[in-house]
Amino acid sequence: xxxxxxxxxxxxxxxxxxxxxxxxxxxxxxxxxxxxxxxxxxxxxxxxxxxxxxxxxxxxxxxxxxxxxxxxxxxxxxxxxxxxxxxxxxxxxxxxxxxxxxxxxxxxxxxxxxxxxxxxxxxxxxxxxxxxxxxxxxxxxxxxxxxxxxxxxxxxxxxxxxxxxxxxxxxxxxxxxxxxxxxxxxxxxxxxxxxxxxxxxxxxxxxxxxxxxxxxxxxxxxxxxxxxxxxxxxxxxxxxxxxxxxxxxxxxxxxxxxxxxxxxxxxxxxxxxxxxxxxxxxxxxxxxxxxxxxxxxxxxxxxxxxxxxxxxxxxxxxxxxxxxxxxxxxxxxxxxxxxxxxxxxxxxxxxxxxxxxxxxxxxxxxxxxxxxxxxxxxxxxxxxxxxxxxxxxxxxxxxxxxxxxxxxxxxxxxxxxxxxxxxxxxxxxxxxxxxxxxxxxxxxxxxxxxxxxxxxxxxxxxxxxxxxxxxxxxxxxxxxxxxxx
Numbered sequence: 006x007x008x009x010x011x012x013x014x015x016x017x018x019x020x021x022x023x024x025x026x027x028x029x030x031x032x033x034x035x036x037x038x039x040x041x042x043x044x045x046x047x048x049x050x051x052x053x054x055x056x057x058x059x060x061x062x063x064x065x066x067x068x069x070x071x072x073x074x075x076x077x078x079x080x081x082x083x084x085x086x087x088x089x090x091x092x093x094x095x096x097x098x099x100x101x102x103x104x105x106x107x108x109x110x111x112x113x114x115x116x117x118x119x120x121x122x123x124x125x126x127x128x129x130x131x132x133x134x135x136x137x138x139x140x141x142x143x144x145x146x147x148x149x150x151x152x153x154x155x156x157x158x159x160x161x162x163x164x165x166x167x168x169x170x171x172x173x174x175x176x177x178x179x180x181x182x183x184x185x186x187x188x189x190x191x192x193x194x195x196x197x198x199x200x201x202x203x204x205x206x207x208x209x210x211x212x213x214x215x216x217x218x219x220x221x222x223x224x225x226x227x228x229x230x231x232x233x234x235x236x237x238x239x240x241x242x243x244x245x246x247x248x249x250x251x252x253x254x255x256x257x258x259x260x261x262x263x264x265x266x267x268x269x270x271x272x273x274x275x276x277x278x279x280x281x282x283x284x285x286x287x288x289x290x291x292x293x294x295x296x297x298x299x300x301x302x303x304x305x306x307x308x309x310x311x312x313x314x315x316x317x318x319x320x321x322x323x324x325x326x327x328x329x330x331x332x333x334x335x336x337x338x339x340x341x342x343x344x345x346x347x348x349x350x351x352x353x354x355x356x357x358x359x360x361x362x363x364x365x366x367x368x369x370x371x372x373x374x375x376x377x378x379x380x381x382x383x384x385x386x387x388x389x390x391x392x393x394x395x396x397x398x399x400x401x402x403x404x405x406x407x408x409x410x411x412x413x414x415x416x417x418x419x420x421x422x423x424x425x426x427x428x429x430x431x432x433x434x435x436x437x438x439x440x441x442x443x444x445x446x447x448x449x450x451x452x453x454x455x456x457x458x459x460x461x462x463x464x465x466x467x468x469x470x471x472x473x474x475x476x477x478x479x480x481x482x483x484x485x486x487x488x489x490x
Contacts, residue, residue: 013069014048014049014069014071014095015032015048015049017065017069017071018030018049018051018095021051021061021062021065026058026061026062027051027052027053027058027061027062028052028053028054028058028101029051029052030049030050030051030052031049031050031052032048032049034047034048034049034050034096036079036086036087036088036096036357037086037087037357037358038085038086038087038088038357039082039083039086039356039357039359039362039363040082040083040084040085040086040362040363040364040365040447041362041364041415041417041422041425041426042085042086042088042447042448042449043449044088045088045089045090045091045092045094045448046092046093047088047089047094047095047096048071048072048093048094048095049095049096050095050096050098051095051096051097051098052098052100052101053097053098053099053101053102054101054102055102056102056171056173056179056213056214059097059099059102059173059211059213060173060177060179061177062097063173063174063175063176063177063211063478063479064176064177066095066478067175067176067177067476067478070476070478071095071478072089072091072093072094072095072478072481073094073095073097073211073478073479073480074089074090074094074095074096074097074480074483075096075097075099075119075211075212075479075480076096076097076098076099076100076150077099077100077119077120077147077149077150077153078100078119078120078122078145078146078147078150079098079100080142080143080145080146080147080150080354081150081154082142082356082363082365083363083364083365083412083447084154084365084445084446084447084448085447085448085449086357088448089448089480089481089482090448090451090452090480090481090482090483091452091481091482094481097211099118099119099120099211099213100119100120100147101120102118102119102120102213103118103120103121103122103125104117104118104121105117105118105121105125105126105129106118106189106214107189107190107191108129108130109191110133110134110135113134113135113218113219113220113221114168114191114216114217114218114219115129115216115217115219116185116189116191116214116215116216116217117148117149117214117215117217118149118213118214119147119149119150119212119213119214119215120147121147121148121149122144122145122146122147122148123137123139123140123142123143123144123145123146123148123340124144124145124340126148126217127139127144127338127339127340130219130338133222134221134222135219135220135221135222136219136220136221136222136337136338137219137220137338137340138158138159138160138161138163138166138219138220138338139158139159139335139338139339139340140156140157140158140159140163140335140340141159141335141344142156142345143340143342143345143354144340144341144342145342145354148163148215148217149212149214149215149217151163152164152166152167152205152215152217153167153204153205153206153212153215154206154445155205155206155408155444155445157258157400157402157408157410158258159257159258159287159335159336160220160256160257160258160287160289161256161258161402162258162400162402162408164202164205165218166217166218167201167205167215167216167217167218168183168184168185168191168193168194168201168215168216168217168218169181169182169183169184169185169191169201169215169216170182170183170185170201170204170212170214170215170216171185171189171212171213171214171215172204172209172210172211172212172213173210173211173213174209174210174473174474175210175473175474175475175476175477175478175479176474176475179213180200180210180473182199182200182201182203182204183199183201183216184216185214185216189214191216203469206445206484207470207483207484207485208470208474208479208480208481208483208484208485209469209470209473209474209479209485210473210474210479211479220256220289220338222338223255223256223289223290223291223295224290224291224292225288225289225290225291225292225295225319226287226288226289226295226319226320226321226336226337227287227288227295227299227317227318227319227320227336228285228286228287228288228316228317228318228320228323228329228332228333228336229284229285229286229287229288229299229302229303229315229316229317230283230284230285230315230316230317230318230329230332231283231284231306231312231314231315231316232281232282232283232312232313232314233281233282233283233284233309233311233312233313234281234282234311234313235263235280235281235282236311237282237309237310237311237312238263238282238378238381239374239378240308240309240310241261241282241284241306241309242261242373242374242377242378243309243374244305244306244308244309245259245261245284245305245399245401246372246373246374246377247305248301248302248305248401249372249401249403249404249407250372250404251301252404253286253288253298253301253302254290254294254297254298255288255289255290255294255295255297255298256287256288256289256290257286257287257288257289257336258286258287258400258401258402259284259285259286259400259401260284260285260286260398260399260400260401261282261283261284261398261399261401261407262282262283262284262285262396262397262398262399263281263282263283263381263396263397264280264394264395264396264397265381265384265385265388265394265395265396265397266388266394267388267389267391267392267393267394281313284306285332286302287320287332287335287336288317289336299317303315303317316329318333320333320334320336320337321333321337331343331344342354359417360416360417361414361415361416361417362414362415362416362417362422362425363412363413363414363415363425364412364413364415364425364426364429364447365410365411365412365413365447366411366413366429366432366433366436366443366447367408367409367410367411367443367444367445367446368380368409368411368433368436368441368442368443368444369406369407369408369409369441369442369443369444370399370406370407370409370441371405371406371407372401372403372404372405372406372407376439376441377399377407379439380397380409380436380439380441381397383432383435383436383439384397384411384432387428387431387432387435388428390428390431391424391425391427391428391431392424393413393415393421393424393425393428394413394414395411395412395413395414395428396411396412396414397409397410397411397412398410398411398412408444409441411429411432413425413428413429433450437457442457442458443457446484451482451483451484452482452483452484452486454484455484455485466485467485467486469485470485470486
């Protein structure tokens with residue numbers, strides 16, 4: 006984008022603000038990034054608080070070909086934070102759109118805007134028959150943003166929570182999917198094609214509302230937590246895979262987690278289970294089904310040699326000084342910022358300038374011994390090459406696949422930042438070679454991610470981008486290329 010275009014873009018946003026058609030315009034942009042990604046030049050940040058304002062901004066951007074990068078709350082930590090993918094974008098800040106438009110406590114869903122946080126919706130559900138499928142991220146993060154990025158909650162993948170969306174397309178028109186009508190009322194999936202999933206991890210439009218499925222408040226909530234020595238990992242994978250395929254009579258996402266560290270100093274914070282592999286699963290349901298699930302899990306895990314410990318606790322009675330307290334709170338549908346702050350040693354969730362930083366890498370791995378052991382082996386070799394530590398978590402999201410979460414913690418110095426990025430690039434390349442594709446990407450790799458798909462037909466997706474966003478103004482570089490014309 007030429008200098009003259011940047012000036013005209015700024016003048017355009019200023020005119021919209023003076024006319025009262027946007028909430029705020031900020032030209033003094035200094036976004037931080039906990040992942041140490043290459044900074045992108047940002048023209049301005051335009052804040053809005055209504056669908057009509059989003060439409061005004063999109064239509065104005067279309068007229069001059071300005072680039073927009075929508076953010077819900079901007080907490081895309083480890084993946085780029087508030088930075089766009091490409092240079093010269095205007096950040097479209099949706100955080101002031103924070104209304105719970107509808108809370109249906111009879112049928113168990115909420116219609117929410119992008120700025121609605123986990124803490125906000127969880128508080129609205131207090132005392133009701135429903136709870137929120139929370140993530141382990143900060144309580145002040147966006148539900149909509151996380152769901153659109155395929156985040157995993159404590160109970161299930163957030164994609165399963167996404168029932169319908171309201172979207173502003175690149176021509177300013179409003180589209181609704183999944184049975185959400187133009188008046189904001191949700192009717193459930195109706196006959197004919199449904200485009201809801203097309204707006205997950207895409208740049209086809211600006212999502213301004215989402216219908217989120219809630220979780221029935223269970224009669225009983227327990228948390229199972231077991232620790233194993235590292236050498237138990239292959240047998241532990243077998244046990245976890247059997248549980249994942251057989252299914253449990255309770256709700257709750259099974260997780261397998263461990264750390265991989267090089268010899269010498271590293272940046273991973275010490276925890277009570279450092280150096281061990283752990284399994285965690287919340288059990289939500291009737292008392293009888295929780296007891297059955299606990300027994301099935303214990304039988305499977307006790308068959309694994311080198312078990313260090315096994316605990317099953319009533320989530321509602323865990324004391325605050327217990328190491329499982331924050332996990333138990335999340336199992337109850339109560340989000341928390343405390344675990345994040347404690348791990349980083351900070352008093353609040355302004356984490357962009359902390360001493361400890363991190364990167365994320367999120368691939369899919371088949372749920373079986375051979376592939377999961379191979380994945381950890383790739384990580385171990387890469388950690389030794391780059392002398393940088395990481396943690397690896399497998400979220401068992403189906404009987405076939407595990408969503409893997411690799412977190413690379415590092416000290417915020419040029420040397421350690423470079424090592425961390427080199428490590429992520431290395432394991433990303435090796436995982437791609439093994440056929441373990443990413444299910445969520447970062448701002449440095451989004452633009453090339455689809456090209457790594459094997460035997461995938463990308464052209465129809467690009468045609469959809471051209472149809473919905475003909476001038477390519479929305480999130481350029483985010484998976485689908487498009488073009489600013």
